[in-house]
Amino acid sequence: MSFLDLDIRPGQGVGIFELGASLWTVLDLLREDRTRYPHVDVKFDTTQPAISPILLHLRPHIDLLFSPRAQRLHTISIRRLRHLPNSSSPANLTLRYSPHGRSESPVNRADSPGGGGSHESLILSSPTTVLRKSGVNKIFGPTYQGDTLSFPGIWFSFDEDGGSPLPYSHLHHPSSPPLGAMSTTPPSGKGSVDRNAEVKRVAVCQRVKDAYDALGEVLECPSMEGEVRTVIAEPRKGVALYFHSISQDPPPSVHIRIGHTTSEDLICDLGSPLRVFYKEDDRMTIHSGKGLQEPDEAYFYNYFQYGMDVLLSGTSHKVRKIILHSNLPGSFLFQRYKRCPWEIHVNGSDPDRGMSYFPQRCRKKQWQNNYVSAPNIARLGSRIDTVGPLLQTSSHQEPPSMVLDRAADVPNGPTLPSGLTKLLGFDGVVMEVTDLGDILSVMLF
Known part of the structure; x- marks a missing residue:
């Protein structure tokens, strides 16, 4: 798999993927970039295909969840930030964040997340940079206590597969078995996580005032x-x-x-x-x-x-x-x-x-x-x-x-x-x- 360098935009998108984009548009983008995204799995509920959420799994890092009726990009989840499954070699993935909007030319920073000038993009995670809870707090500031770090339009999980907003349990390809059951909302427990805990998953969704609904429709946004x-x-x-x-x-x-x-x-x-x-x-x-x-x-x-x-x-x-x-x-x-x-x-x-x-x-x-x-x-x-x-x-x-x-x-x-x-x-x-x-x-x- 080729190297992925993705900019994170809370409430808006990740890399070439914009929240609110149609399934038809996103799959067309993936066709045009088969070198970077060579393996795409389409998963859905085969018993109700007309009103099923659709999950695109871009192996091995990216999950794209689309709304059930309008087929628009609802949530972007990035996992396996550091290592591929059954492998000790580092993943070819870098995540960046620009506090003041999307950066045209991201600056490759050598220091840990949170340092440097305000107009440069920050490296959140890379083969040589570990994203930890302390780094997230330093960049994004305070948030409510829980098993995840949740901010408007983005949240960070310390569990590789659990605590996901993506309802995988009933979505599968017709020729493959269903994936393991997972939660449909980010956990909001009162437990605390060690400040040096490593972030295993990052999810980007729209900024909403009400409770997050993984099976809901996407709010009207500029990409539409x-x-x-x-x-x-x-x-x-x-x-x-x-x-x-x-x-x-x-x-x-x-x-x-x-x-x-x-x-x-x-x-x-x-x-x-x-x-x-x-x-x-x-x-x-x-x-x-x-x-x-x-x-x-x-x-x-x-x-x-x-x-x-x-x-x-x-x-x-x-x-x-x-x-x-x-x-x-x-x-x-x-x-x-x-x-x-x-x-x-x-x-x-x-x-x-x-x-x-x-x-x-x-x-x-x-x-x-x-x-x-x-x-x-x-x-x-x-x-x-x-x-x-x-x-x-x-x-x-x-x-x-x-x-x-x-x-x-x-x-x-x-x-x-x-x-x-x-x-x-x-x-x-x-x-x-x-x-x-x-x-x-x-x-x-």
């Missing part, structure tokens, strides 16, 4: 600026995208109307798509019952960064269909798209009315991914047995369904627990559903 916060969808009409904005209230929005919005409108409002894909797969036309049709040369705008595909007519260049992707771990298209935080509004909601119908809680800054139940609204994370009754026009009729084998298109593709999914049809909506009932994607037409 300009990214999608909520997508309101209505069958046969379209979608409204609402974006994170630190400065604007109400937040900016974009409306896409089926049969009205054009390709030029999309580029003007959302920018150029990351890919344009011309539709060549006509296997579904055999089920249309309309016989052979003249080719329309339809094409997709793939907005992977919004978790969305838009199908446009090749003649009128207007929107025909919209596909919203849930980015479920363990699914065939996992990480192809960023998670789209969709909500389906039925029986009266109208995207054309914009903020007039948008929930009041979404207009205020204190709204932080507060997923509350509401009638006639189906949200990401709901299973088909909950969503289906909202969309069915008749309670006595089962929705038509088909079996889809995505692995058939890629014979040598990834091995998944099940490559088969179901397509369920409703009025103006088709949903791709797993055997657990989780909704992989929503297609509006």
Whole structure:
């Protein structure tokens, strides 16, 4: 493994990792830096992949915990600061801290943590520098007594594995056994630790006033600026995208109307798509019952960064269909798209009315991914047995369904627990559903 030199930013991030960044963005960063991070394990709850926290373990030092619904970086944990497991050789890891913000050119200090000028970055831990409780107190000042040293946005543990805020116990890769059970909150016992005790783990999280919640959502922060916060969808009409904005209230929005919005409108409002894909797969036309049709040369705008595909007519260049992707771990298209935080509004909601119908809680800054139940609204994370009754026009009729084998298109593709999914049809909506009932994607037409 290559040498890691990481700057610690309490409440903000570590190295290239920013709290609040999406899972899609972080995995893309890791792909671009495979030399430094060659081994990445993705762990999640296989019984509830749609609402499971996701843990990225960057062997051997870094754990990245992502929130269950928005899939945003919640907590960064760094362990094995000095030695690798089953090895006496020092770890190739250096941790730095700048008391006055991120340092562009960290100064390699030779003295122990806590000394030196105020504008230089301090080495907290390195192969030749041991981080101890006394050094933490000297840099960060006083804190409450306990088994850990907790400060706003950062805490230090003297146990290699215990006292972790990361809920490992139920997160695992489908092909590996679960990890050992650990606490979901930093311990706050009244015991004391020797001032020369060595720090074994450092965790960075957001600065919060309330109690730390390892399974909670991430508060709105600068790393989310300009990214999608909520997508309101209505069958046969379209979608409204609402974006994170630190400065604007109400937040900016974009409306896409089926049969009205054009390709030029999309580029003007959302920018150029990351890919344009011309539709060549006509296997579904055999089920249309309309016989052979003249080719329309339809094409997709793939907005992977919004978790969305838009199908446009090749003649009128207007929107025909919209596909919203849930980015479920363990699914065939996992990480192809960023998670789209969709909500389906039925029986009266109208995207054309914009903020007039948008929930009041979404207009205020204190709204932080507060997923509350509401009638006639189906949200990401709901299973088909909950969503289906909202969309069915008749309670006595089962929705038509088909079996889809995505692995058939890629014979040598990834091995998944099940490559088969179901397509369920409703009025103006088709949903791709797993055997657990989780909704992989929503297609509006």
